[in-house]
Amino acid sequence: MWVMDIKTLADDLAEVLVVPSFTRMGFRLRRRLFAWPDAESYGMAARTVVLTGPTSGLGRAAASAFARMGANLVLLGRDAGRLERTQTELLAETPGLNVTTVIVDMASLASVRAAAAEVLERVPQIDVIVDNAGAMVPTREVTAEGFERTFAIMVLGPFVLESSLLPRLMESPDPRIIAVTSGGMYTQALPLDDLAYERGEYQGALAYARAKRAQVALIREWARRLHGTTPGARVVANAMHPGWANTPGLEASLPGFAKLVGGQLRTAAEGIDTMLWLAAAPGARATTGRLFLDRRVRPFDRVPSTRLSAADRRTLWEAVVALTGEPDPTDQT
Numbered sequence: 129m130w131v132m133d134i135k136t137l138a139d140d141l142a143e144v145l146v147v148p149s150f151t152r153m154g155f156r157l158r159r160r161l162f163a164w165p166d167a168e169s170y171g172m173a174a175r176t177v178v179l180t181g182p183t184s185g186l187g188r189a190a191a192s193a194f195a196r197m198g199a200n201l202v203l204l205g206r207d208a209g210r211l212e213r214t215q216t217e218l219l220a221e222t223p224g225l226n227v228t229t230v231i232v233d234m235a236s237l238a239s240v241r242a243a244a245a246e247v248l249e250r251v252p253q254i255d256v257i258v259d260n261a262g263a264m265v266p267t268r269e270v271t272a273e274g275f276e277r278t279f280a281i282m283v284l285g286p287f288v289l290e291s292s293l294l295p296r297l298m299e300s301p302d303p304r305i306i307a308v309t310s311g312g313m314y315t316q317a318l319p320l321d322d323l324a325y326e327r328g329e330y331q332g333a334l335a336y337a338r339a340k341r342a343q344v345a346l347i348r349e350w351a352r353r354l355h356g357t358t359p360g361a362r363v364v365a366n367a368m369h370p371g372w373a374n375t376p377g378l379e380a381s382l383p384g385f386a387k388l389v390g391g392q393l394r395t396a397a398e399g400i401d402t403m404l405w406l407a408a409a410p411g412a413r414a415t416t417g418r419l420f421l422d423r424r425v426r427p428f429d430r431v432p433s434t435r436l437s438a439a440d441r442r443t444l445w446e447a448v449v450a451l452t453g454e455p456d457p458t459d460q461t
Contacts, residue, residue: 135161139424149421150311150371151392155401158422167401170408173198175302176253177407178293180234180286181261183210185375186308186403189396190258192221193404200226202251204243204261204289206233234261234285235271237452244292254293255300256407259286259343260308268330275451276324278332282339283323287346287448291457298363302413305365306406307347309419311372313340317434320443323451342444343367344419344428345436349445351417353458364413366406369421373399 139158142148148157158164177194181187182203194201195218205211211229218227228250232243247254262282269277275284290297290305297303316337319327323342325335347367354363374393402420406412418425429435436444449456 139422143421143426147392150369152371152394152398153392155371155394155398155422158424162423164401164423167404167408168193168197170405170410171198172408174200175255175300175408176200176202176251177256177258178202178204178247178251178254179258179260180204180232180289183207183214186370186373186396186399187260188214190260190400190403191218193397193400194407195222195225195227197404197408199256200228200253202228202230202247202254204230204232204234204247206231232285232289234282234289235275235277235280237273237275237280237284237288240285240288241292244289247293248296251296253300254296255302256304256306257290257293257297258306258308258403258407259290260403261286262308262310262336262340264332264336266332268325268335276326276335278335278339279323279325279342282336283342283346283448284452286343288452288454290350291452291454294363294457303363304407304413305347305350305363306403307343307365307367308403309344309367309369310337310340311369312337313344314430314434316341318342318345318436318440318444320440320447323447341434341436342448345441345444346448347419348417348428349441350458353445355416362413362416364416366412366416367419368402368406369419369426370394370399370402371421375399 142154148154177199179191182191183205208231215227215229219225230243230246233239265278271277271280316334318338318341344367347365350365371394373396402423405423419428
């Protein structure tokens with residue numbers, strides 16, 4: 129009992145101090161403290177993972193890891209050439225892998241709907257959906273459908289994809305949804321009356337952080353609304369924070385930060401550990417609607433002014449349903 133309390137105290141202290149928590153120091157500390165089994169030791173044979181953003185960074189590392197774990201892969205990406213190259217590399221790494229690629233622009237709801245229809249046509253089974261795609265757009269852009277691009281890529285597009293695939297996901301005996309968020313979301317409130325970032329001076333990093341906060345709020349709503357929806361197959365929906373990982377996206381969007389943290393950035397493998405655990409570990413089914421870092425539940429908020437109440441989350445859900453034009457996917461569950 130005392131040993132576990134000391135371990136938890138050390139973990140909590142690192143979390144409060146932020147830097148020791150989010151860097152590779154935190155990952156390695158917790159791995160030793162809690163004697164984790166390797167995430168890839170959890171088999172995923174005969175299970176199918178739908179993964180967005182699979183061609184670089186954390187998504188690319190996750191695609192390889194899921195393949196080694198025995199999963200069937202459905203990879204959704206914007207660039208046909210990069211998707212093809214990723215598929216070729218994965219097949220070389222894991223001969224016999226069942227991998228399906230589908231082109232999608234997550235900023236376009238029409239493209240997302242077409243991609244979802246293709247997935248449903250080509251893929252008979254879905255067990256896990258990983259919402260990993262993201263982009264930091266430096267200047268405010270409006271899509272052809274009239275949406276602010278960052279919010280479309282990371283909130284509206286994933287909502288349409290998950291809504292469209294939900295009936296197939298719910299046929300799984302062990303259905304899971306995982307959202308990959310960012311520590312930046314801790315720093316920003318989400319103005320529910322300005323989801324399109326029409327007020328004030330647009331800043332790409334702030335728009336990204338707001339979108340990530342919305343993403344996490346929606347995960348809490350997915351979990352609440354899908355809890356106990358199918359006998360024996362409750363949909364588990366959680367968010368995970370990878371810590372500060374060394375990825376091409378971080379280097380391109382925040383080069384100063386990447387240089388500052390330098391050698392303490394996590395590797396991609398360390399960044400995706402909790403994603404793999406949430407997707408595969410039997411014990412990860414025990415909790416839904418939470419935010420994880422390094423396989424442990426973390427607070428959704430660090431600053432009281434950023435907190436979204438339960439009523440706020442319902443308002444956000446209703447706003448996203450209205451913006452996408454989707455019927456509420458949980459009304460049919």
